[in-house]
Amino acid sequence: MGSKTTSSTTGPATPATGDETTTTAIRIAGASKVYGSGQNALVALDGVDLTIAPGRFVSVIGPSGCGKSTLLRMIANLERPDAGEVEIFGASPDAACEAKLIGFVPQSPALLPWLNVLQNVTLPHRVNRAAERKRSRAASASPRSVPDLEQLLDDVGLKDAMHKLPAELSGGMQQRTAIVRALGLQPEVLLMDEPFSALDEFTREALQEQLLDLWDEIATTVVFVTHSVTEAVRLSDTVVVMAPRPGRIVDVVDIDLPRPRSAELLKTPEFHHFEDLIRDRLQAAWRSPELPNAA
Amino acid sequence: MMTALDTFRRATATTTPATALASDGTAPTAAIASPADAATPRPRRLPTVLRPSRWLPLTVTLVALGLLWQLGAETMPYLLPPLADIGETLAGNPGFYLANAWVTLQESLLGLAIAFVASSILAIAISEVPMVKRAVMPIAVVLNVTPLVAIAPALVVAFGFGPEPKLIVTAIICFFPILINVSVGLRSVPAAVLQFYRTIKASRLELLWNIRIPNALPYLFAALKIVFPLSIVGAVVAEMFAPGASEGLGTTISLASSNNKLPVIYASIFILALMGSALLGLVTAVERRVLHWHDTHSGEQK
Numbered sequence: 001m002g003s004k005t006t007s008s009t010t011g012p013a014t015p016a017t018g019d020e021t022t023t024t025a026i027r028i029a030g031a032s033k034v035y036g037s038g039q040n041a042l043v044a045l046d047g048v049d050l051t052i053a054p055g056r057f058v059s060v061i062g063p064s065g066c067g068k069s070t071l072l073r074m075i076a077n078l079e080r081p082d083a084g085e086v087e088i089f090g091a092s093p094d095a096a097c098e099a100k101l102i103g104f105v106p107q108s109p110a111l112l113p114w115l116n117v118l119q120n121v122t123l124p125h126r127v128n129r130a131a132e133r134k135r136s137r138a139a140s141a142s143p144r145s146v147p148d149l150e151q152l153l154d155d156v157g158l159k160d161a162m163h164k165l166p167a168e169l170s171g172g173m174q175q176r177t178a179i180v181r182a183l184g185l186q187p188e189v190l191l192m193d194e195p196f197s198a199l200d201e202f203t204r205e206a207l208q209e210q211l212l213d214l215w216d217e218i219a220t221t222v223v224f225v226t227h228s229v230t231e232a233v234r235l236s237d238t239v240v241v242m243a244p245r246p247g248r249i250v251d252v253v254d255i256d257l258p259r260p261r262s263a264e265l266l267k268t269p270e271f272h273h274f275e276d277l278i279r280d281r282l283q284a285a286w287r288s289p290e291l292p293n294a295a
Numbered sequence: 296m297m298t299a300l301d302t303f304r305r306a307t308a309t310t311t312p313a314t315a316l317a318s319d320g321t322a323p324t325a326a327i328a329s330p331a332d333a334a335t336p337r338p339r340r341l342p343t344v345l346r347p348s349r350w351l352p353l354t355v356t357l358v359a360l361g362l363l364w365q366l367g368a369e370t371m372p373y374l375l376p377p378l379a380d381i382g383e384t385l386a387g388n389p390g391f392y393l394a395n396a397w398v399t400l401q402e403s404l405l406g407l408a409i410a411f412v413a414s415s416i417l418a419i420a421i422s423e424v425p426m427v428k429r430a431v432m433p434i435a436v437v438l439n440v441t442p443l444v445a446i447a448p449a450l451v452v453a454f455g456f457g458p459e460p461k462l463i464v465t466a467i468i469c470f471f472p473i474l475i476n477v478s479v480g481l482r483s484v485p486a487a488v489l490q491f492y493r494t495i496k497a498s499r500l501e502l503l504w505n506i507r508i509p510n511a512l513p514y515l516f517a518a519l520k521i522v523f524p525l526s527i528v529g530a531v532v533a534e535m536f537a538p539g540a541s542e543g544l545g546t547t548i549s550l551a552s553s554n555n556k557l558p559v560i561y562a563s564i565f566i567l568a569l570m571g572s573a574l575l576g577l578v579t580a581v582e583r584r585v586l587h588w589h590d591t592h593s594g595e596q597k
Contacts, residue, residue: 076494092386097496104494110487114509114588127497165588186497 029085043246067247100131103187172203242284403526406465465529476518480511
């Protein structure tokens with residue numbers, strides 16, 4: 001299991017303090033996670049190494065059970081590795097959360113039904129206020145100006161919905177609110193766990209475009225878990241391909257398509273080339289002898 | 296002819312909002328104005344609540360029950376008093392009943408308030424500290440299954456004929472439903488919501504105040520709807536076991552039964568039933584305002 005490192009040459013420049021550790025946003029080394037024990041033990045992650053440079057948009061793709069969500073949850077400090085380590089800008093995930101360096105977008109919007117859209121995106125700023133001090137001390141973290149949340153909501157077309165309750169919104173609008181809630185924190189690392197998987201095709205493509213627009217402005221490091229090849233190719237600088245049993249990284253593909261990536265790009269042969277490449281990698285992993293129950 | 300049609304139009308225009316407001320699902324047919332009605336306008340149309348289709352079913356039931364009651368009162372005069380007698384005693388001494396109802400109401404609301412504060416604090420402790428749950432829950436369950444009627448006399452012996460035993464009994468009877476519902480509500484925040492707030496390290500207090508407590512509100516109101524009417528039960532039971540006490544509808548019933556004053560008993564029961572319904576209506580109204588965001592009000596009503 002060799003170390004996979006995403007190239008850091010094309011990523012947007014981030015303020016570096018001259019520290020060695022600042023050249024990587026996320027470093028995962030030998031991370032393993034096993035659920036259960038004995039006969040029923042499921043190896044969710046088996047010695048995974050991954051390094052992500054600041055400002056990169058990295059998608060993690062793979063079939064169910066390949067550990068892609070586990071990997072994301074480890075970065076988000078929602079799970080701890082059994083072995084190996086995870087670092088975010090040289091700090092532990094726990095310290096990164098303390099300093100509010102992480103913006104998390106779960107699979108479901110997870111909004112509070114009694115708060116309107118604006119209140120839902122402002123509440124995270126009212127909790128853990130000590131984070132600001134810790135953040136300025138944290139290695140290489142850029143100083144954070146208070147973002148204009150109303151402007152952000154306006155940017156994603158939620159201006160008129162600002163004072164509505166989540167129950168009055170469509171699924172796409174709810175998920176946009178969840179994205180603004182995470183991005184409004186101006187996180188150093190944005191972690192997204194299949195955020196568009198519950199949406200219809202049209203909404204999904206519209207949200208991909210909006211996400212790319214927002215990312216252009218905010219230029220944060222993104223780890224995006226998905227099971228859609230098209231989505232991964234369209235959004236990412238780098239696609240990490242994973243395989244199950246045991247959960248592992250089988251390939252890292254850099255997507256050097258030009259940006260901005262409009263809907264037109266999806267029809268080009270270059271785009272299809274990358275889609276086919278990743279599909280091949282996924283299928284090769286699926287057929288690999290490491291899979292015990294291959295039919 | 297022209298004016299008759301105009302009055303008809305005006306009449307229908309005014310009844311329409313009433314139809315919409317009163318449509319709580321009991322009489323869907325009343326809400327639909329058939330074209331035949333419009334073609335042959337009657338000189339006067341009644342507001343929805345006054346239409347026979349709305350009031351007739353309940354009236355028929357009440358009249359039937361009243362007739363059965365009267366029949367029973369004539370054949371078994373020692374079991375049921377004639378309705379006229381009940382009305383007479385109510386009309387003859389309304390101040391007496393109001394004063395006693397007020398005493399009982401105060402006891403039940405104060406007991407409920409004690410239960411509310413105590414069980415809410417304990418629910419938070421249970422939800423935050425699993426150890427407290429293990430220490431307290433078994434006792435709370437045992438207390439809940441112990442018949443209240445059995446506890447009441449003991450409490451009267453212990454605390455005398457003052458308000459204390461009444462408040463304690465009422466508080467005990469109201470305690471458990473609030474405790475269970477609120478502690479479940481505090482713990483039923485969706486996992487994804489907690490995950491998000493964990494990634495920004497919201498403190499436990501922040502989680503409790505901003506997320507867990509609002510999340511528990513629908514559960515609290517469900518408990519309150521059970522507990523408000525129950526609080527009256529608690530107060531009345533305690534009053535009955537403290538016959539030396541001078542006031543309260545429970546005392547009134549207990550005294551009247553030893554003097555064989557059936558009309559007084561039933562008049563008191565009638566007032567208690569009215570009080571319970573009023574409290575339930577009050578909770579439901581407050582719930583609608585507070586939980587306007589909650590989907591029980593947008594979804595189920597249809």
